[in-house]
Amino acid sequence: MPSxxxxxxxxxxxxxxxxxxxxxxxxxxxxPHNDPTVLLTTAGMQQFVxxxxxxxRAPHPxxxxxxxxxxxxxxxxxxxxxxxxxxxxxxxxxxxxxxKKEVIPWALEFAxxxxxxxxxxxxxxxxxxxxxxxAIWLEAGIPQERIKRFGDEDNWWGPPGxxxxxxxxxxxxxxxxxxxxxxxxDPQGCDCGRLEFWNLVFMQYNQxxxxxxxxxxxxxxxxxxxxxxxxxxxxGLESIYDTDxxxxxxxxxxxxxxxxxxxxxxxxxxxRVLADHARAMTFLVLDGVVPGSGDxxxxxxxxVRRAIRYARRLGIERPFLGELVDTVADRMREHYPEFARxxxxxxxxxxxxxxxxxxxxxxxxxxVERLILEARTRFADLxxxxxxxxxxxxxQNHLKPSxxxxxxFDLYQTYGFPPELTEEILREAGITFDWSDFDAALDAERQRxxxxxxxHTHQTGEGEFxxxxxxxxxxxxxTQADTRILALQSDTGTARLxxxxxPFYPEGGGQVGxxxxxxxxxxxxVVEDTRPDAAGHIIHYxxxxxxxRPGELARAEVxxxxxxxxxxxxxxxxxxxxxxxxVLGEGTSQQGSYVGPDQLRFDFNYPRGLDAAQLxxxxxxxxxxxxxxxxxxxxxxPMHQAxxxxxxxxxxxxxxxxxxxxxxxxxxxxxxxxxxxHHSGQLGSVTVxxxxxxxxxxxxxxxxxxxxxxxxxxxxxxxxxxxxxxxxARNPEELDARVDAFLSEIDTLRREVQRRQQQQxxxxxxxxxxxxxVVNGVRVVAAAVEGxxxxxxxxxxxxxxDQLQSGVIVLAGGQDGRIPLVAExxxxxxxxxxxxxxxxxxxxxxxxxxGGNRRDFATGQGTDAAKLGAALQHTFTLVExxxxxxx
Numbered sequence: 024m025p026s027x028x029x030x031x032x033x034x035x036x037x038x039x040x041x042x043x044x045x046x047x048x049x050x051x052x053x054x055p056h057n058d059p060t061v062l063l064t065t066a067g068m069q070q071f072v073x074x075x076x077x078x079x080r081a082p083h084p085x086x087x088x089x090x091x092x093x094x095x096x097x098x099x100x101x102x103x104x105x106x107x108x109x110x111x112x113x114x115x116x117x118x119x120x121x122x123k124k125e126v127i128p129w130a131l132e133f134a135x136x137x138x139x140x141x142x143x144x145x146x147x148x149x150x151x152x153x154x155x156x157x158a159i160w161l162e163a164g165i166p167q168e169r170i171k172r173f174g175d176e177d178n179w180w181g182p183p184g185x186x187x188x189x190x191x192x193x194x195x196x197x198x199x200x201x202x203x204x205x206x207x208x209d210p211q212g213c214d215c216g217r218l219e220f221w222n223l224v225f226m227q228y229n230q231x232x233x234x235x236x237x238x239x240x241x242x243x244x245x246x247x248x249x250x251x252x253x254x255x256x257x258x259g260l261e262s263i264y265d266t267d268x269x270x271x272x273x274x275x276x277x278x279x280x281x282x283x284x285x286x287x288x289x290x291x292x293x294x295r296v297l298a299d300h301a302r303a304m305t306f307l308v309l310d311g312v313v314p315g316s317g318d319x320x321x322x323x324x325x326x327v328r329r330a331i332r333y334a335r336r337l338g339i340e341r342p343f344l345g346e347l348v349d350t351v352a353d354r355m356r357e358h359y360p361e362f363a364r365x366x367x368x369x370x371x372x373x374x375x376x377x378x379x380x381x382x383x384x385x386x387x388x389x390x391v392e393r394l395i396l397e398a399r400t401r402f403a404d405l406x407x408x409x410x411x412x413x414x415x416x417x418x419q420n421h422l423k424p425s426x427x428x429x430x431x432f433d434l435y436q437t438y439g440f441p442p443e444l445t446e447e448i449l450r451e452a453g454i455t456f457d458w459s460d461f462d463a464a465l466d467a468e469r470q471r472x473x474x475x476x477x478x479h480t481h482q483t484g485e486g487e488f489x490x491x492x493x494x495x496x497x498x499x500x501x502t503q504a505d506t507r508i509l510a511l512q513s514d515t516g517t518a519r520l521x522x523x524x525x526p527f528y529p530e531g532g533g534q535v536g537x538x539x540x541x542x543x544x545x546x547x548x549v550v551e552d553t554r555p556d557a558a559g560h561i562i563h564y565x566x567x568x569x570x571x572r573p574g575e576l577a578r579a580e581v582x583x584x585x586x587x588x589x590x591x592x593x594x595x596x597x598x599x600x601x602x603x604x605x606v607l608g609e610g611t612s613q614q615g616s617y618v619g620p621d622q623l624r625f626d627f628n629y630p631r632g633l634d635a636a637q638l639x640x641x642x643x644x645x646x647x648x649x650x651x652x653x654x655x656x657x658x659x660x661p662m663h664q665a666x667x668x669x670x671x672x673x674x675x676x677x678x679x680x681x682x683x684x685x686x687x688x689x690x691x692x693x694x695x696x697x698x699x700x701h702h703s704g705q706l707g708s709v710t711v712x713x714x715x716x717x718x719x720x721x722x723x724x725x726x727x728x729x730x731x732x733x734x735x736x737x738x739x740x741x742x743x744x745x746x747x748x749x750x751x752a753r754n755p756e757e758l759d760a761r762v763d764a765f766l767s768e769i770d771t772l773r774r775e776v777q778r779r780q781q782q783q784x785x786x787x788x789x790x791x792x793x794x795x796x797v798v799n800g801v802r803v804v805a806a807a808v809e810g811x812x813x814x815x816x817x818x819x820x821x822x823x824x825d826q827l828q829s830g831v832i833v834l835a836g837g838q839d840g841r842i843p844l845v846a847e848x849x850x851x852x853x854x855x856x857x858x859x860x861x862x863x864x865x866x867x868x869x870x871x872x873x874g875g876n877r878r879d880f881a882t883g884q885g886t887d888a889a890k891l892g893a894a895l896q897h898t899f900t901l902v903e904x905x906x907x908x909x910x
Contacts, residue, residue, distance in 0.1 A: 026258055030267075032254055033113070041087060047087055048088040071086065075118065092109070104262040107249075107299050126223060130246065147194070148194045149178060149193045153178075188245075192222055194223070199256055221248040225243075275347055301350070304330070309361065314719050324441070331381070390871070390872065391440070424454050428464060432461050494521060507577065518564070520571075526581050533617055536552045538552065538581075538582045546568055547568045548571055549567075550564070552565070589619055597699075599726065600693065614626040624725050625723065625726070626722070629722045633722070638711060662679075662680060670694050708728070787822075795827060795830060802831070805895040805898035811838060824847050827849070832846065844883040844885060846862040861901055863881075866884060869891050
């Protein structure tokens with residue numbers, strides 16, 4: 024039988040299960056829908072959990088899927104021959120339909136026919152208690168000696184989060200010489216090559232957050248076979264990185280680095296890191312993740328930076344991620360056609376992060392080198408007997424130098440240098456640091472941030488309204504209601520009131536809480552804010568005028584004008600979200616929002632600022648839909664129906680079994696609990712006021728709708744008239760000409776300033792060159808130039824080089840408390856002298872560091888001004904040592 028490609032295996036798997044009545048389910052996003060217990064999709068079964076739990080009715084009893092998955096637990100292991108972060112999971116699922124007696128022989132049939140595996144090399148593991156599975160495997164043709172029983176640790180499948188469906192499982196192993204043994208119970212170093220390639224999970228239980236297991240309404244089947252492992256056993260290879268899923272990416276990395284795979288252990292390790300991480304980052308960004316500092320955003324940032332770190336080991340100094348993205352997209356486009364429209368966006372997101380991290384590396388690497396030097400110096404000076412040193416014991420009972428976790432935290436906070444990367448660099452240098460110290464410093468900083476962020480706010484006591492039934496919610500349909508007061512607390516500061524039913528919208532989904540009044544015959548409760556609590560109460564915050572008592576009938580009246588302004592902005596937010604997807608791509612999604620009577624703010628992921636044409640296109644779409652006067656309606660539907668309707672959901676949000684879908688004609692459809700206009704025409708004009716960055720890969724739009732838009736435009740017109748007057752224009756129409764005249768004058772002055780700066784640099788370079796010292800026939804300039812930045816120093820060093828023609832230049836600057844360093848070596852001397860090594864040594868003596876791979880130019884930084892003079896003088900010693908003629 025000819026060798027099967029991964030594409031063949033994928034197609035055969037889908038066809039096999041479709042022939043047995045399974046519905047092909049598209050892969051869900053790597054960002055889990057409606058499951059805040061996990062950061063990323065880790066298993067094929069996650070999108071089926073509501074069906075397994077009986078919370079939603081499954082449209083089909085049988086499914087087959089190829090699911091994108093990402094597991095963060097293996098990040099540090101990636102680079103060996105077997106570990107991955109991103110992978111694809113081939114899965115077949117039964118929702119209360121077939122069970123063990125059907126799926127076990129089917130699995131064996133697929134493995135031996137479609138995959139072409141030899142049955143006498145297949146081994147099976149089952150749970151200790153699963154006699155039923157044992158009997159079925161025997162009947163299918165697997166002898167007892169190749170069926171092994173294990174306990175919960177090996178053959179009980181638990182949920183991806185803390186709770187969810189679970190049950191005993193049965194795993195298929197294939198004995199393939201060359202693979203490291205992965206079979207439970209086998210001794211370390213065993214060379215039997217048994218590799219687990221398929222996991223059949225028999226979901227019979229639901230586990231709650233306390234670990235309690237109860238029977239599910241119906242037994243289910245969830246199987247998972249990693250595409251990569253299926254390919255490696257089918258093709259008889261020794262590593263998943265040898266398969267056709269990874270070879271194109273490794274070949275692209277080989278070409279970029281100018282190295283070959285399979286000849287050097289360290290090179291191979293780095294190439295495998297690039298191959299895995301390129302696939303992982305490409306698919307994460309495809310599904311809407313952007314690099315950042317929190318949760319899944321940090322996972323992406325970490326793998327991007329780890330990839331860049333290993334690329335540096337291969338000698339790759341230039342930007343390269345975009346080329347690997349193209350390779351991944353080309354290889355996977357057949358199965359994920361969205362790459363055709365999203366690849367450019369993915370490249371942009373990763374290019375921005377690559378540029379950011381290159382700056383971080385430049386700033387932070389010198390500091391890591393300083394930590395290494397200080398740790399080694401302390402270790403060498405004080406020896407291994409002084410227990411006051413921060414030392415740790417290795418597995419060989421040898422003490423190792425260490426740096427404090429606090430120093431690593433300072434590096435992270437000051438330079439943004441990831442602690443995992445610091446740990447990796449330190450480990451390569453034989454140095455450790457204490458993570459507990461780092462965590463303590465991080466926790467202390469977070470506590471300080473929380474204290475600094477405390478503002479005057481209204482607090483409700485724990486369980487303050489615990490004995491009161493939940494409030495009936497009326498805000499979607501009413502702004503007034505006759506109701507009853509259930510509770511009133513006015514003992515401390517702001518009063519809190521709970522009604523039996525309330526038309527007041529409580530703050531949520533980005534929309535601010537309503538204000539208004541609650542009236543009784545004896546008094547008025549002035550509502551200044553409305554918020555929910557966790558027990559289903561709508562709590563009205565404000566002040567009491569007169570006398571109110573629990574049990575009284577009351578008239579609740581929302582400030583309808585304020586509500587109208589808020590709901591215009593909320594409906595405009597939905598149009599804005601859809602318009603951004605239309606203009607920027609489906610990968611653009613909401614990251615947060617503020618909806619109030621005064622304005623709307625909308626946060627979304629995108630790698631760069633929108634240009635004028637994009638912003639205008641978004642604005643035009645919103646206003647066109649407003650002018651269309653589309654009907655705005657909402658309905659409560661089951662979650663599975665909302666998905667079928669294509670409703671947009673907020674990733675990471677937890678939704679109930681029944682959800683509210685808000686539709687604006689056929690143009691926009693989202694899950695939302697806020698208040699909205701009845702027609703899009705009620706928005707009036709919508710004006711986008713600003714678009715700005717709020718973090719790496721995240722943007723924010725501020726906009727106004729209706730009366731707020733009119734007020735904003737009037738204010739801008741008044742400003743325009745004032746500017747026109749100040750520039751001497753008789754009216755705004757003359758502004759262009761007046762501004763052009765001013766810019767022309769400024770440009771003339773700027774050129775004159777540049778001319779004088781160049782003359783000053785030339786004069787300074789001449790003075791420095793004339794003071795050069797000759798060391799073993801080499802002209803050397805080593806000097807400090809006050810008030811200069813790193814860029815100033817680089818330009819000055821170039822000018823000195825041009826005057827010397829041949830020589831070595833090491834210059835130190837000083838600006839805003841920093842001591843930048845620059846070293847240059849003319850090309851005729853680079854066979855004996857290395858600029859990176861020069862600046863590294865000089866920087867270390869000035870309390871800093873530096874370096875790089877270039878022999879002709881390098882930068883660094885010092886930290887101790889008192890040591891700078893001696894450090895610069897050391898340049899002459901270094902040159903003398905490097906140019907000493909042989910004796």
